[in-house]
Amino acid sequence: MAHTRRPSDGLLARVNFPLYAVDMLTSRHILVAGGGGSSKTGVANGFEIYELYHNGSHFCAEEVLRHETGANVVMNFAVRNGGRRGYLCAGQEAHCQMYYVQPRVQSEEDGNGNGVGVGDGKPAPEERPHENGNVRQRNAHSGVEPVANGHRPPLSTADILRQFRRLHFDIQAADVIQTDFLKGAEPLQRVVRISGNGRLMATGGTDGKLRVWTFPQMTLAAELAAHSKEIDDLDFSPDSKLIASISKDAQGLVWDLASGQLQHKLQWKTPEGAKYLFKRCRYGTVEAQKDNYRLFTIANPLGKVGKQRGFLQHWDCASGQLRQAVAIDESLSSLAVRDDGRFVAVGTMFSGSVSMYIAFSLQRVLHIPHAHSMFVTGLQFLPITNEEGPPISSDTEAAVLSISVDNKVCIHSLSQRRTIPAWIAIVFLIVMIFAVFVLCSYIGI
Template identity: 25%
Template sequence: MSKEGRYLLCSKKYGQPLFAGAWVTPLKEDKDRDKEEGEKEGEEGVVVLAGGGGNQRSGVPNSLLLVEYDFGSTVLTDALDKLVTGDDPPYRLAAHPAGEGVVCSFEKDCRFFQVRRGEGHEVKVGAAEREISALQGVGEQNCLVFSPDGGRLAAGGDDGHLRVIEWGTFDVLLDKPEAHKSIKDLDFSWDGAFVASTSDDSACRIWDVASGSCVSTLPSVKGEGIGFVRFSRDGKKPLVYVAVRKRGMGFVSAFDTSTWKQVNSRKVQEDPISAFSISRDGRFLAIGSSEGDISIVDAASLSVCQKLKNAHMIFVTSMEFSPSGRAVLSVSADSSARVTPVAPDRGGSRPRPMVLLVIFIILLAWFLGKYDFSDWHQGQSPDSVLSGILARLTSFSKLNISEHDNA
């Protein structure tokens, strides 16, 4: 299939503005079939989408949609199930890493849903039997995030209230009513010990969940601001990445979590960043722009290794890597969802090691062919021979530079 054909298949319109999307692992009702499917290779491609038009009088429904993505054919399906939420548009989603369900933020509270796969492989979404009492009547939450092991859930309110809840017991571990004026984004450190919060006031604060104290405030960008935040995932070189707006462009800055000092910063988008995510293995960052572009960024170097312009017609509202990191889900208020396979080697940002080795062998063969080693028998030492090769290298480089300047 052509590149253009796959580009169209992995994107689909769903008839309502989409505010959030997440990969989910359905609970399987048939244990015998669960065992059989566990032996099969392949990644589960079930996605839950959240969006709507607000008041039902707008004619645009508010709902949660279940769709599937086929990693082989790169096809994104129509909605397989739909849960209408009345006059309450779902704003934000957080899927439990172990597949226990998905938490969704509404105007007044947060609700817990479960996704199940029944007989005939059909998938359904419905309200869970338990509710999260600590998130009832708390108002709109701008961000929801689970810790990497699924043991904790953090919620950041439009009113600036930060809460961290122990998953399962739903006990409140951290409660900061005035963490910010309004919380924009949250993320846990790889071990769940810290949670980072950002705000439109350009502050990024790091909270120790156990003590409840703020251990650091990252420096803001003068005159502009910090938007989204993600911790690294491997634990070997702990970093925290923040999306920064400078001169109207999107930058990503990395801070060392042992000193909280900046260690790297690079421009990744010509436009402000509107969505931000990190793969579960920490290798890549996903960036969505205010103009609908998406980029895959190498987390170690902060270099863009894959870019897709005009992936959406307007700004990207949410992005999330699939569990294996093979693909990125992005959604937009233009009603579209897209799944982009991660293929950083095609970006051409860094030469492959094998290519460098081939180039070295070719150059070495060229120099060996050009140099007359019979001079060794005429009394020249190996040092003299090496000096001659270096002289030829220098002459060759100068010749290339001269020819380039003349051109």
């Protein structure tokens, strides 16, 4: 039986532009991106960074940085932490723009707002340590609407320390490369991914070519004529040896990166012979082992009139055969897998709902109907095995972020599921055996 949303979950922040991409910049910093495009609508384009923490009763988000990208909407991005400097690769039209993300620690004891720089030590943006509900705003011109989500409890030691030293970020534009070359129409980068070992970057777009680049140099290493139509999604395997690609040509393909050869196609028997298109693909580890992993996809019917029925699918990575699939009474739009591979989340197209599943069984354990007023454009689990810092401590078993073109950033958490300790189960079994023995003796069996 799937849990429903806790009252403390839900809206974290609301920005003033549609959101298309979300990821964790660090173990506790959320990066979201989007925009209104190049039209003169007055809708901004850019990034927002939030610090996320749990105050003992619910998750809270504090705005850290807003970075606008002019006329270029950010439809997709990938992040990579490189120690003292992070990399942000953003899809902007037919190009991939790299940004350097420089973290720095600021001490609020300084009245002038100057920080202790991890990198360049530039002054921080204007501080406004005003608390209003769930979002703590720092810049009154950021376009973030305060969200009420419960009262603020007394400050803990961690909250007090947070007031004196906070992590800030400077974003600086670096190299830019063209990644899509569609002829006869406007080219567009649809997806960008960075491999787990940080050595490769992959891009896909409207020309159907899968391009693999060295990273962070961003020089072309391989170009594969992977699909006949635009690529919708890509994902590297956890060991960085394979890459999966899916496209509007209804193909799901897995490629060997060392040889550049096709390893296998994802093929399955569709219901009533209907045509289905893969929408998203994600790899997930098994017990956080990089050399032991699963592949998950979501698929939607093409051109079906009436009730739409999407599928969440689990594939065998060795053979490419479908292992499990669950039907969902709606078309699906987004997919995420937690970094330890234990949970999978999906977002829907029409109702804006979010659901969480156990990865090995595809049993639904959480369902949040109408989490957004429009389709869910992105999902991201809070990490628990992040190497860049400790994960956020909370009373939840799992938590996933969701974004949408309704401008909202939301969080949905699974409460700790109660299990019976092993010793209690053993005692109960012994008592039951003894009771059966006594009963049999009493009736003379």
